[in-house]
Structure formats: structure tokens, C-alpha cells
Amino acid sequence: MNAGDRLPSLEIPITRTLIVAGAIASRDYQDVHHDPDLARQKGSPDIFMNILTTNGLVGRYITDHFGPGAVLRRVAIRLGAPNHPGDTMVLTGTVEEVVEEADGGTATVRVVGTNGIGKHVTGTVTVTVPAGAGTAPAPGGPS
Amino acid sequence: MNGEPEVHEEFEARLKAFEGRPAAATGVGRDPVNEPMIRHWCEAMGDTNPAYTGPDAIAPPTMLQAWTMAGLTRRPERTAAYDELLRLLDESGYDAVVATDCEQEYPRPLRPGDEITFDSVIESVSGLKTTKLGAGHFVTTRTDIRAGGELAGTHRFRILKYSPAHRPKDPTPGPAKEPRPRPVINRDNAGFWEGVARHELLIQRCTGCGDLRFPWLPGCNSCGCPEWDTVEASGEGTVYSYVVMHHPPFPAFTASDHAADAAGPYAVGLIELAEGVRIVSNVVGVPYDKVRIGMPVRLEFRRYDDALVLPVFQGVTR
Known part of the structure; x- marks a missing residue:
């Protein structure tokens, strides 16, 4: 784990099912995350992913890579282009800084999630990785 | 306001x-x-x-x-x-x-x-x-x-x-999506579009000299022979070249067809098929700024509306 390391990208198909399942799992019943007609009334072409799901996917991207021993300390994200059904989001990450500690290291990782219309999410994640935990190969996709 | x-x-x-x-x-x-x-x-x-x-x-x-x-x-x-x-x-x-x-x-x-x-x-x-x-x-x-x-x-x-900038006046039907332009189908290329309808990408083959050609033409560029048959493309290919379209925005060509309101940049690829001929099409499933020359792609048929199915190429990033 070194500054400048690039994480393998993770491609996430944005299905209607993922958007609705994420909204329900996060107890978010805002209509724009499940009702296309009401979403259109608010000027959106279709339903879109809620921020809690994006947050969960960013967390998963980091722990998939750094392994189950990795401890998330901080996740800060900003949303841009919405994730609508039928799109694909590709998450990429770059290690910006590593602070070595006696029993491991704490990394700041810059994360970007790009979809067909632009940058859906940009953010930074601070994660502590215990010594010897290494990096796990990323498991397969969600479906 | x-x-x-x-x-x-x-x-x-x-x-x-x-x-x-x-x-x-x-x-x-x-x-x-x-x-x-x-x-x-x-x-x-x-x-x-x-x-x-x-x-x-x-x-x-x-x-x-x-x-x-x-x-x-x-x-x-x-x-x-x-x-x-x-x-x-x-x-x-x-x-x-x-x-x-x-x-x-x-x-x-x-x-x-x-x-x-x-x-x-x-x-x-x-x-x-x-x-x-x-x-x-x-x-x-x-x-x-x-x-x-x-x-x-x-x-x-x-x-x-x-305060939504694009609030629809009539909330029931939603904003009308700008449709993609229709292909011009004529006697010389009708067979190609019939193939697309069956989800087959057909390449013309000269029965005189055996040369493959694309796009479809009435005669062979190599020997002039007007007789031909077809070969179905395997669907494998690579990006031979590409351009990224930034401006003006065309909502119909936005990479995500489900977000027609937001007309962002999109990549137009010149795809070299495994058979050797080249075709212009969209590269999909890859952000426009991640498309690269030499990137492997795979044929996919995508439905854009009730009357339009097009062959596009899914980027294979790994």
C-alpha cells in the first residue's frame, strides 16, 4: 500500500432493482428513488440512486480491495451526475497518502465513480489496514 | 422566485x-x-x-x-x-x-x-x-x-x-425523449438492416474475389464484381480509432439513453472487427474518457426505442 497506487476498477450496472433495493435497505422512501412518474414531475428523466446507496457502494469498493480487516474511518462523498437505470457506474480509486503505524497503515483513497453522463460521485475514504492484511483480490460483481 | x-x-x-x-x-x-x-x-x-x-x-x-x-x-x-x-x-x-x-x-x-x-x-x-x-x-x-x-x-x-429548471408542464407523459435519427435504408443496404433486426451483424463478401467489405456497397472495390453474399461477424473487435463528441450536446446520443435530459459527451468508435473490416458505432459501458485505441470490444444489439435496434460495442475493460 503506497501513495499513487491505483485500485482495480469496479463496474456496477445501475439497474432499477439496485436503485430500489438500495433505497429500501437504507429506509429511504423519497419517491424519486422508486416512482418514475413522480421523479419526472420533479424534473428528473427517471428514478435515481439515493446517496446512501452510493455511500454503501463506495465503502464496499474500498473494503473489497483492502480486505475484511480494513477499518473504515471516514467516508466523504459528493454527488454529481445522477445514477439512472440502464447506466453503468465505474468506480476507480487512487491512494493519495499513507500514514504508517506500528500495526499497519492508514490510507486516504480518492474515489471517483463515473457513469454515462459524467462523474456520479467523487470523494475520499480514510481506511486503516492492519499489517499483513494486504490487499484482497476484488470479488465478483453484485449479481 | x-x-x-x-x-x-x-x-x-x-x-x-x-x-x-x-x-x-x-x-x-x-x-x-x-x-x-x-x-x-x-x-x-x-x-x-x-x-x-x-x-x-x-x-x-x-x-x-x-x-x-x-x-x-x-x-x-x-x-x-x-x-x-x-x-x-x-x-x-x-x-x-x-x-x-x-x-x-x-x-x-x-x-x-x-x-x-x-x-x-x-x-x-x-x-x-x-x-x-x-x-x-x-x-x-x-x-x-x-x-x-x-x-x-x-x-x-x-x-x-x-426550484426544478426542467419542470414538465404536463406531468403525466414525462419529457419527450429526443429520438435517435433513423438510418437511411435503401436497396443497397437493406440486407444489412434485416440482419440487424435478427441481431446479426452481416458483412458483405464478394463472390468474385472473396474480399470482405463494409459498409455495404453495390459492387466490389477490388474487382468490380456486383455479386456478393454475406458473412456474419463474430462480434469480437477492437477500437481502431475514436473521437469524443463534446459540443454541441445531442441528447439522443448521450451515453446513457435513460437520462436523455443530460446530454453529456460520448465516444464514437471506429471498430475494427475480427474479420478485418471497420464499422463506426458507439462504444458503450465505458466512460467516454476511458475509451482507448486497441481496447477490445464486443458486439451488442441495443434497443433505443420501439422502432430502432442498433449494433453497438461494449468495451471490455479487463
Whole structure:
């Protein structure tokens, strides 16, 4: 784990099912995350992913890579282009800084999630990785 | 919206007065941290991290806010001040809402059985900002989340309360999507489009000299022979060259066809098929700025509307 390391990208198909399942799992019943007609009334072409799901996917991207021993300390994200059904989001990450500690290291990782219309999410994640935990190969996709 | 500058200044002063006031007081999580909700979250996210299962399970840290959500019930913890702020924005036309930022810190993990309490403060209310969605005000709250009285997480959350720039006049049918231009089908290329309808990408082959050709032509460029038959492309190919279209925006060609309102840049590829001929088409499934010469691609037939199916090429990134 070194500054400048690039994480393998993770491609996430944005299905209607993922958007609705994420909204329900996060107890978010805002209509724009499940009702296309009401979403259109608010000027959106279709339903879109809620921020809690994006947050969960960013967390998963980091722990998939750094392994189950990795401890998330901080996740800060900003949303841009919405994730609508039928799109694909590709998450990429770059290690910006590593602070070595006696029993491991704490990394700041810059994360970007790009979809067909632009940058859906940009953010930074601070994660502590215990010594010897290494990096796990990323498991397969969600479906 | 308020057109007069002085009127807006006065309005913004009213908004600013909410800064520092509580947004939620003595909130209590609807459920203690529990395994079923953790499992449902992990299922939705496709998260198979073993740290979230078994006897020593912790909750996914990014699930922090979910424990404070009211679901379909009232929010008794929400303060009159926060209700009043939202009502003021609603009544001034900023009645749509979208979350824009989430910053969380996790001082200690949450585990099944933890009872959640939280309180929240209105940190800031921005001046009027113009965004792609419409003009509006950003409202930032900061929430402290405790488990058994101990600080387990902090959560800074920013929403945009806005007046939609693209509010449909008739809400029922939704904005009409700009359709893709139709292909021009004539005697010389009809066979190609019949193949596309069957999800076959057909390459012409000269029966005189055996040369493959694409796009379809009435005769062979090599020997002039007018007789031909076809070969079905295997679907494998590589990006021979490409351009990225930035301006002017064409909503019909936006990479995500489901977000027709947002016409972003898109990549047009010249794809060299495994058979050796080249075809111009869209590269899909790869952000426009990640398309590269030599990138392997695979044929896919995509339906764009009731009457239009096109051969496009899915980028193979790994």
C-alpha cells in the first residue's frame, strides 16, 4: 500500500432493482428513488440512486480491495451526475497518502465513480489496514 | 422566485437565522442495530465482506445514516426550526430536494444490539446558487450518532432545496425523449438492416474475389464484381480509432439513453472487427474518457426505442 497506487476498477450496472433495493435497505422512501412518474414531475428523466446507496457502494469498493480487516474511518462523498437505470457506474480509486503505524497503515483513497453522463460521485475514504492484511483480490460483481 | 435583489437579501437573512439551530433533538433509532437490516443492506450493495456476518459482526460503517432514518413514519425528533426552514424554502418555490454531500466519521463500530440516539444541528444555509437542476439553497446539517451514549459516528449531510429548471408542464407523459435519427435504408443496404433486426451483424463478401467489405456497397472495390453474399461477424473487435463528441450536446446520443435530459459527451468508435473490416458505432459501458485505441470490444444489439435496434460495442475493460 503506497501513495499513487491505483485500485482495480469496479463496474456496477445501475439497474432499477439496485436503485430500489438500495433505497429500501437504507429506509429511504423519497419517491424519486422508486416512482418514475413522480421523479419526472420533479424534473428528473427517471428514478435515481439515493446517496446512501452510493455511500454503501463506495465503502464496499474500498473494503473489497483492502480486505475484511480494513477499518473504515471516514467516508466523504459528493454527488454529481445522477445514477439512472440502464447506466453503468465505474468506480476507480487512487491512494493519495499513507500514514504508517506500528500495526499497519492508514490510507486516504480518492474515489471517483463515473457513469454515462459524467462523474456520479467523487470523494475520499480514510481506511486503516492492519499489517499483513494486504490487499484482497476484488470479488465478483453484485449479481 | 424573488426577482428583486433587496427582497432576496431579506429572504437570505431569514434563512441565515436558522444556522446553529437544532434540526433534530433526542432522536432515537427506530430499531437497534440488527442483523436482518445489515443483511438486507449487504444484499442490496452486493457487499460480501465477512466482517458484517457471524458472532463478531459489525454493521457496515457506511450504513450509519440508515439507523437514523424514519422510513414511512413521522419524525418526532425533527425540530420546529428545521420544519420551518424547509417550509419556508418550499413556499418560496424551492420545493424539490436532492442530497449532494455526505461526510461521515466512524469513531467506533456499531454492532447488533446497539441502541442508537442522535441529535442534529443546522450548520449552514447557503445563498442562492444556480445549479444544473435549478436555482436553490444548500442546507447542511451535522448529526452526532451515539450507541449506548457513546459517540459512534458523525454525519455531515448537505441537501439542495431547489426550484426544478426542467419542470414538465404536463406531468403525466414525462419529457419527450429526443429520438435517435433513423438510418437511411435503401436497396443497397437493406440486407444489412434485416440482419440487424435478427441481431446479426452481416458483412458483405464478394463472390468474385472473396474480399470482405463494409459498409455495404453495390459492387466490389477490388474487382468490380456486383455479386456478393454475406458473412456474419463474430462480434469480437477492437477500437481502431475514436473521437469524443463534446459540443454541441445531442441528447439522443448521450451515453446513457435513460437520462436523455443530460446530454453529456460520448465516444464514437471506429471498430475494427475480427474479420478485418471497420464499422463506426458507439462504444458503450465505458466512460467516454476511458475509451482507448486497441481496447477490445464486443458486439451488442441495443434497443433505443420501439422502432430502432442498433449494433453497438461494449468495451471490455479487463
